[in-house]
Amino acid sequence: MKTVGSRASVSAPWRLASAIPAAVLLALATSAPAQAPWPKADPAPTFHFAPQRNWMNDPNGLVYYDGEYHLFFQYNPHGDRWGHISWGHAVSRDLVNWQELPVAIPETEVMAFSGSAVIDWKNSSGFGKDGKPAMVAIYTGFDPRTRNQSQFVAYSNDRGRTFTPFGKVLDIGSTEFRDPKVFWHEPTQRWVMVVAKATEKKASIYSSADLKDWRHESDFGPTPSSRGINWECPDLFELPVEGGKAGEKKWVLSVSQGNDAPNGSGGQWFVGSFDGHRFSLEPGWTDAPVWTDQGADFYASASWNGVPDGRRVWIGWATNLRYAHAIPTYPARGLMTVARTLSLRREGTAWRLAQAPVRELEKYRGAVHRVTNLKVTQEPKVLPLGESLDMRLTLDPMTAQQVTLNLTDAKGYQLVIGYTPATREIFIDRTRSGPHVHDAFAGRHIAVLPPGEREISFRLIVDRSIAELYAEGGTRTITDRFFRGEGALTWSVSALGGEAMIRSLEAWPIEIKRPLSQQ
Numbered sequence: 001m002k003t004v005g006s007r008a009s010v011s012a013p014w015r016l017a018s019a020i021p022a023a024v025l026l027a028l029a030t031s032a033p034a035q036a037p038w039p040k041a042d043p044a045p046t047f048h049f050a051p052q053r054n055w056m057n058d059p060n061g062l063v064y065y066d067g068e069y070h071l072f073f074q075y076n077p078h079g080d081r082w083g084h085i086s087w088g089h090a091v092s093r094d095l096v097n098w099q100e101l102p103v104a105i106p107e108t109e110v111m112a113f114s115g116s117a118v119i120d121w122k123n124s125s126g127f128g129k130d131g132k133p134a135m136v137a138i139y140t141g142f143d144p145r146t147r148n149q150s151q152f153v154a155y156s157n158d159r160g161r162t163f164t165p166f167g168k169v170l171d172i173g174s175t176e177f178r179d180p181k182v183f184w185h186e187p188t189q190r191w192v193m194v195v196a197k198a199t200e201k202k203a204s205i206y207s208s209a210d211l212k213d214w215r216h217e218s219d220f221g222p223t224p225s226s227r228g229i230n231w232e233c234p235d236l237f238e239l240p241v242e243g244g245k246a247g248e249k250k251w252v253l254s255v256s257q258g259n260d261a262p263n264g265s266g267g268q269w270f271v272g273s274f275d276g277h278r279f280s281l282e283p284g285w286t287d288a289p290v291w292t293d294q295g296a297d298f299y300a301s302a303s304w305n306g307v308p309d310g311r312r313v314w315i316g317w318a319t320n321l322r323y324a325h326a327i328p329t330y331p332a333r334g335l336m337t338v339a340r341t342l343s344l345r346r347e348g349t350a351w352r353l354a355q356a357p358v359r360e361l362e363k364y365r366g367a368v369h370r371v372t373n374l375k376v377t378q379e380p381k382v383l384p385l386g387e388s389l390d391m392r393l394t395l396d397p398m399t400a401q402q403v404t405l406n407l408t409d410a411k412g413y414q415l416v417i418g419y420t421p422a423t424r425e426i427f428i429d430r431t432r433s434g435p436h437v438h439d440a441f442a443g444r445h446i447a448v449l450p451p452g453e454r455e456i457s458f459r460l461i462v463d464r465s466i467a468e469l470y471a472e473g474g475t476r477t478i479t480d481r482f483f484r485g486e487g488a489l490t491w492s493v494s495a496l497g498g499e500a501m502i503r504s505l506e507a508w509p510i511e512i513k514r515p516l517s518q519q
């Protein structure tokens, strides 16, 4: 029986653990991949982070310290399916060029589920050493025998390379209590934790003076917009309001939702205020869910603590819980999006979260390929572009009913990125992007642009098996994986039902020269 789109087809990876006895789960997790390596092994992305091998899910412990951005992640060191969950580790000096390091927090009697990391500058925990602050990880320990989920602390005195377990700090006797995001709240001089009471669809707020002793402050949710089986991976941060009153700031609460987002799992977000104790929704906030991305592959997003220039930067796990296990890559299964800078603005009465690839990506741009005033007709015109690039495009649809950029492989499979002027829809269509991956994979994902000029501009990031489309200043994003049948990808552009004009296209190959050990 097919279960496309039904609840049965969507389950958080850890849920398998509650349905299957631990021993069986572990055997499954360490067994050979469920399928033969994808035809010719789908090429690894060049500038998106993927571990060199094995299973990866959520980004964890995002923190900046001493010149390094840390990206820890949910990782199975022993196989390419979910299991033995530990914290993998990568570092970067610029949020783009990542170097994978050994596992930082291994599985013990508990798996190390998602969480966050802080630098304890004031040594409130006493974990600092030799006058240097500790990096403190706060994460969910999942006990496969009891299925209990509680919050654990471990600390590092060597820049995140190794961690000393401190132990359990918060246990409410729940099997659905996970993914603590901790940050320093200056006005109350307290650490704040936002953590999911997952199946209750609550983001629960705790505070602490020392990262060990946690006091419950309040719960946010469920809201009229809550749907699906759960909320996971909450985040809470303050953003300046672009174009707002001088110094105006708002708090953003984001949560990942295990299913019933438009394309399966996804993220939703809220604007409000936060006083260190309680998150209160902005008056008039809509009862409809507001999604972080219109594609299918942006999940478990989390933001960095302590970015030196004050930017708020987040990153997502580029997959969907519907088919995360079926992603046909080998020997690694799991990919992050590019790191994205966030801003908050208004569009009429609506609030918009705008996302843009971090500016550091631009320094990896190779020689530009430029096109101006190119007439586009039904006959596809080939563009001599590569598979890993950063593109800006301004398009006049003129009389066309649809204009598309097509990425075609040697077997004729095609990923289509397009614009339909009548409905002002931008879209990514992966209905025929490659051989069958999973029943829930094929699809067309759309975002609607607000009323405006006939000419539109967008930015497109492509890296071999992922496309990230940013339109309308990044207030509309579509993030989608795709998998080819065979051979190299060829770019072309075409129009349906009339003629269009590419006013300007600039495409830069993104070239990262990694040390040999990282290739």
Ligand code: FRU
Residues within 6 Å of the ligand: 012, 013, 014, 057, 058, 074, 085, 113, 114, 140, 178, 179, 232, 233, 300
């Ligand atoms: C989200 C999630 C988290 C959990 C982790 C386990 O994908 O289910 O809620 O901590 O994955 O790997």
